[in-house]
Each structure stands twice: as structure tokens, then as C-alpha cells.
Amino acid sequence: MSKELTAFERSDGRWGLRNHVLILPLHSAFSATARKIADESNGAVAVSHDWSGEVDGDFDRIVKTISGFAANPNNFATIFITIGTPNELGIIELARKLGLSKAEVLNVAELGSMGKIAEIGLQMANSLLKEAKAVSRISAPWSAIKLGQECGGSDALSGITANPALGVASDRLVELGASSVLGETTEILGAEHLLAARAITPEIGARIVETVARYERSINYEGIDMRGAQPSRGNIEGGLTTLEEKSLGAAKKAGSAQFSGVFEFADQVTKPGLYFMDTPGHDTEQLTGYGAGGINIIVFTTGRGTPTGSAIVPTIKVATNTTMADAIPDLIDLNAGTIADGLKTLSDVGGELFDLILEVANGQLTKAEKGLHHEFSLSRMYNTIIR
Amino acid sequence: MRKVLILNEKDNIAVCLVELAIGEVIGQDGLNLTIQSLIPRGHKVATTAIAKNEGIIKYGERMGHATTDIKVGEHVHTHNVLGDRLSTEQVV
Numbered sequence: 195m196s197k198e199l200t201a202f203e204r205s206d207g208r209w210g211l212r213n214h215v216l217i218l219p220l221h222s223a224f225s226a227t228a229r230k231i232a233d234e235s236n237g238a239v240a241v242s243h244d245w246s247g248e249v250d251g252d253f254d255r256i257v258k259t260i261s262g263f264a265a266n267p268n269n270f271a272t273i274f275i276t277i278g279t280p281n282e283l284g285i286i287e288l289a290r291k292l293g294l295s296k297a298e299v300l301n302v303a304e305l306g307s308m309g310k311i312a313e314i315g316l317q318m319a320n321s322l323l324k325e326a327k328a329v330s331r332i333s334a335p336w337s338a339i340k341l342g343q344e345c346g347g348s349d350a351l352s353g354i355t356a357n358p359a360l361g362v363a364s365d366r367l368v369e370l371g372a373s374s375v376l377g378e379t380t381e382i383l384g385a386e387h388l389l390a391a392r393a394i395t396p397e398i399g400a401r402i403v404e405t406v407a408r409y410e411r412s413i414n415y416e417g418i419d420m421r422g423a424q425p426s427r428g429n430i431e432g433g434l435t436t437l438e439e440k441s442l443g444a445a446k447k448a449g450s451a452q453f454s455g456v457f458e459f460a461d462q463v464t465k466p467g468l469y470f471m472d473t474p475g476h477d478t479e480q481l482t483g484y485g486a487g488g489i490n491i492i493v494f495t496t497g498r499g500t501p502t503g504s505a506i507v508p509t510i511k512v513a514t515n516t517t518m519a520d521a522i523p524d525l526i527d528l529n530a531g532t533i534a535d536g537l538k539t540l541s542d543v544g545g546e547l548f549d550l551i552l553e554v555a556n557g558q559l560t561k562a563e564k565g566l567h568h569e570f571s572l573s574r575m576y577n578t579i580i581r
Numbered sequence: 582m583r584k585v586l587i588l589n590e591k592d593n594i595a596v597c598l599v600e601l602a603i604g605e606v607i608g609q610d611g612l613n614l615t616i617q618s619l620i621p622r623g624h625k626v627a628t629t630a631i632a633k634n635e636g637i638i639k640y641g642e643r644m645g646h647a648t649t650d651i652k653v654g655e656h657v658h659t660h661n662v663l664g665d666r667l668s669t670e671q672v673v
Contacts, residue, residue: 350596350623353640354586384666388642433623435657436664439644534598536582
């Protein structure tokens with residue numbers, strides 16, 4: 195029998211696997227101040243972004259991303275830095291609706307100076323960190339785990355070692371009652387028929403196929419030559435030839451469980467089971483979207499050693515090959531390359547990864563957390579038209 | 582140790598677990614092929630002759646098609662394979 199899962203229970207019944215105090219700028223101009231507060235504090239985290247209040251085709255997507263990220267259950271509290279515009283205050287309101295119980299606001303219009311923001315922000319952060327320390331983990335059900343699956347810097351071993359090992363761990367978690375999410379629409383193109391066949395209803399299967407078709411139509415409409423980006427130059431050097439090949443390997447992350455539904459980008463993941471989320475293939479946009487959807491732990495398989503992590507969601511790096519795992523040990527949490535070396539079986543490494551997910555869920559820091567890889571990217575569908 | 586990995590019995594390629602040099606002979610798992618060009622680790626080698634326009638099968642599934650005839654033991658990659666999907670590829 196596995197060890198017990200412990201987590202932080204939030205007032206609305208959600209579970210956090212971390213207890214972060216997040217400093218979140220609601221305008222790009224406060225990014226540096228947010229980082230300064232976090233750096234000087236006793237352990238708060240911050241993110242930066244490039245949104246400056248534009249209201250364009252991506253407005254709803256950006257509002258959804260920022261408010262969802264603020265409300266992630268891994269946050270004990272979120273401190274917003276805002277100019278005080280109705281749109282920015284609307285994001286705070288939305289985060290509260292999504293379940294953020296502790297929201298603090300540093301309003302530049304009211305405080306009048308950046309110096310004051312930094313000073314009051316630091317006091318606020320340290321006081322919240324003290325409160326957060328007083329909260330203990332308690333025994334949690336498996337449904338507390340909302341796992342996000344990601345692959346970045348794929349090579350030809352991804353689909354043979356790390357991805358299927360994640361599939362083994364994901365299947366076990368889903369069976370126990372956790373949520374597990376496959377994303378990256380670009381990277382299931384060519385494999386969607388296989389995933390659709392595993393949907394619990396024909397309607398869900400059709401939605402998986404339609405999500406990919408919608409993406410394909412948009413690419414064709416834009417006249418983008420996907421071959422420049424997918425497979426990427428790194429993928430091709432690693433031995434991947436076509437997008438379909440990459441997708442067949444990427445889909446191995448989702449194991450063999452049935453798909454219980456399809457989410458739009460950054461939708462809230464509330465129920466147990468395996469799901470597909472329409473996310474971009476770009477690593478940091480995808481990680482950010484997962485965080486905005488309430489995903490509280492991520493497994494990231496990599497062939498080339500992508501350092502990307504998240505400020506608030508622990509990200510476990512699984513190497514697809516031993517050469518890379520040995521070359522950058524400070525980035526890799528688990529080496530699945532042992533499968534290709536003939537040293538371990540898929541079920542061995544899948545079991546090790548399951549155990550590691552539990553350890554990390556219970557508080558063990560990942561390499562990406564230790565290395566402070568706090569990347570954050572907003573995903574956009576359109577060009578910014580209002581400047 | 583195995584030099585190549587066959588992922589599915591329907592496949593017409595195998596994945597190289599080590600770099601393979603020209604002239605190297607692979608005799609494992611009932612294969613009998615002589616490597617025709619240097620193949621880096623992680624890349625694919627043809628385990629049967631593949632005709633132009635024929636599908637490339639990996640994991641038992643189609644991942645694209647040959648743009649030229651491919652000999653047994655040849656490196657299978659972007660120089661002789663294209664994906665089936667996306668209009669930009671079909672134009673070529």
C-alpha cells in the first residue's frame with residue numbers, strides 16, 4: 195500500500211499541495227516590483243507578464259488565465275498589484291469567485307507611489323507567510339491531486355521511455371480517484387483518433403477530434419508552415435521526423451485510461467478522471483494554463499532537458515534518456531532512460547514516478563522548485579490590436 | 582545490449598538505441614539488415630524496403646509517408662519522409 199497523501203485544505207474544499215504567497219502584477223509595469231517584493235520576502239513567489247490592459251480578441255483568455263492562476267489551490271494567498279482599473283479589479287473579483295480565499299490588493303491609485311507599494315507589499319507578504327506557516331497539512335483524498343501532463347524538448351525516446359512511464363503513473367492515479375490532464379493540442383495532431391476511441395462517450399470522442407480539427411483549420415487559415423515549429427529543430431535533431439510521429443509518442447503520457455471529458459484552455463479541473471485540455475504546445479503557456487485551471491502538480495517529460503517550471507505548481511522533470519539525465523542532474527528528478535538502456539522495465543519506472551509524485555505532493559521540492567524556475571507566459575490567439 | 586528497438590510488429594522502422602555506423606549488421610529479434618548510412622541514436626532505421634508514397638509505420642500507426650524509395654538499413658528521417666497532415670506539407 196502506498197504512503198498517505200497530505201495537503202492543505204482550502205475553505206471551499208479544494209486542496210493545495212503547496213502553501214504559496216503569490217505576488218501577482220495585474221499590469222506589466224508592476225512586474226519588477228512584484229519580483230522585488232518576492233525576492234526580499236521570507237519566501238513569497240512572483241511572476242511577471244507583458245499584459246498592459248489591452249482589450250482585444252485575447253482579453254477573455256488573458257483574464258481567465260490571470261484570475262485562475264491567482265486562485266490556484268497551491269496559493270495560500272495572492273497579493274495583487276493593480277492600477278485600479280475596472281478590468282483589473284474584475285480579475286481580482288473573478289479570482290475570489292474561483293475560490294481564492296485570501297486576496298490582498300496593492301492599489302497604486304490609492305497608495306500613490308511605487309516605493310510605498312514595495313514597502314507595504316513586503317510587510318504584507320511576510321505577514322501572510324507567517325500565517326501560511328501556521329497552517330498544517332492534513333490527510334487528503336486522492337481526488338486532491340490534479341495532475342498536468344507535459345512534454346517539452348521531445349526526442350525519439352520520449353514516446354518509448356518517459357511518456358509511457360508517465361502513462362503508467364497517470365493510469366494508477368486515475369484509478370485511485372485523482373484528476374489527470376493531457377494537453378498540447380499541437381502534439382496530439384495525428385493521434386487524436388486513438389485518443390477519441392478511448393472516450394467514455396462518442397460525444398467526448400467527437401470533441402477531442404473537433405478540438406484538433408479546429409486547431410488545424412486555424413493553422414491552415416493563417417497559412418503557417420508548421421514544419422518550421424513542429425516538430426521543432428530540436429525534435430528533428432533528436433530523431434523525430436513528422437508531427438504525427440511526435441503526437442503518437444506524446445499521447446503515451448495519457449496511459450490507457452478512458453477520457454472523461456474535454457476542457458477549453460484554463461477551464462477549472464474539478465472532477466476526478468482523465469481529461470484532455472486544449473492548450474498550446476509552447477511549454478510555459480501550457481504550464482501557465484494548467485496552473486490557471488487549478489492543476490496543482492505537473493509531470494514534465496523531456497529529452498533535451500527543458501528547465502521550465504512554475505512559481506506555484508511543482509513540476510517534476512522526467513528525462514527520456516540517460517545521456518541527458520547524467521549531463522544535467524540539477525534539472526532532472528527521474529531518469530526514464532534506464533528503460534532504453536535495458537536496465538529497468540516500463541512498469542518499474544512508472545512505479546518510481548508514481549512514488550515520486552506522491553513525495554512531491556507531500557512537500558518534497560522538485561529540481562525546478564529548488565532552481566527557482568518560475569516561468570509564466572500568457573497564451574494569445576490574436577495579434578494585439580489596441581496599444 | 583540491443584542496438585535497435587522494434588515498438589510494434591506492424592512497424593517498418595526500428596528506433597536506434599545507439600549510433601549505428603555504415604556497414605554495421607543488425608541481427609537481433611529476427612532482423613537481418615546492414616546499415617546504409619550513419620544513423621544517430623534515437624533516429625529510425627528501415628527494417629523493410631519502403632516504396633515511395635508508402636506509409637511509415639511506428640507504434641503500429643502511420644506517422645507519414647516516404648518521399649522516395651527507402652532501402653532496408655537506410656536512415657528514415659526528414660530527407661525521405663513527410664507527414665500526411667497539414668496543407669503546407671501537401672503542397673510540396
